[in-house]
Amino acid sequence: MTRKHAITDAEPSVVVSHGADFFGQDRHILKDVAALAPWVTNSVPYDDRKAVAPLVAALEHPEPRAFPAAEAARVSEQLLKVSRTRHMKPRASALARTLADAAARAAADGEPWTWTVETANEDLAAALWDGRGLIATTAGPAIGTGEDW
Numbered sequence: 001m002t003r004k005h006a007i008t009d010a011e012p013s014v015v016v017s018h019g020a021d022f023f024g025q026d027r028h029i030l031k032d033v034a035a036l037a038p039w040v041t042n043s044v045p046y047d048d049r050k051a052v053a054p055l056v057a058a059l060e061h062p063e064p065r066a067f068p069a070a071e072a073a074r075v076s077e078q079l080l081k082v083s084r085t086r087h088m089k090p091r092a093s094a095l096a097r098t099l100a101d102a103a104a105r106a107a108a109d110g111e112p113w114t115w116t117v118e119t120a121n122e123d124l125a126a127a128l129w130d131g132r133g134l135i136a137t138t139a140g141p142a143i144g145t146g147e148d149w
Helices: 030-043 046-060 069-083 090-109 121-126
Strands: 013-017 025-029 065-067 113-118
Touching: 013 030, 013 090, 025 030, 025 090, 030 046, 030 069, 030 090, 046 069, 065 069, 069 090, 069 113, 090 113
Parallel strands: none
Antiparallel strands: 013 025, 013 113, 065 113
């Protein structure tokens, strides 16, 4: 009997500002964001594809970027239309809607909408590795050394 392990390796993700969580960020898996690009392309008429070309390029190759407030408003409208497309899969539609909401919040605040790409190795970089093979935190001594705080 094979089982899927509960613990998996962290996947690269895109962290989007003006999200819905407590910190004002949303985290989306990188390959899910890239998979949204064909849905955006195919959800608009052929004549309107030039208007969504910058959005498709941003989705195909997610990288750290900042959309100005005016562009975030335009991207929000485009993603909202895409999320309401009739033949779109629910997971892709939910991702488009989440991105549209974050872009709309950024535009309403008059702030740039930023994307940050995080890889799995950055989680390990958050912990400091000392030379003795113990993990040291920035808040106190190395874990497992027996030193008092």
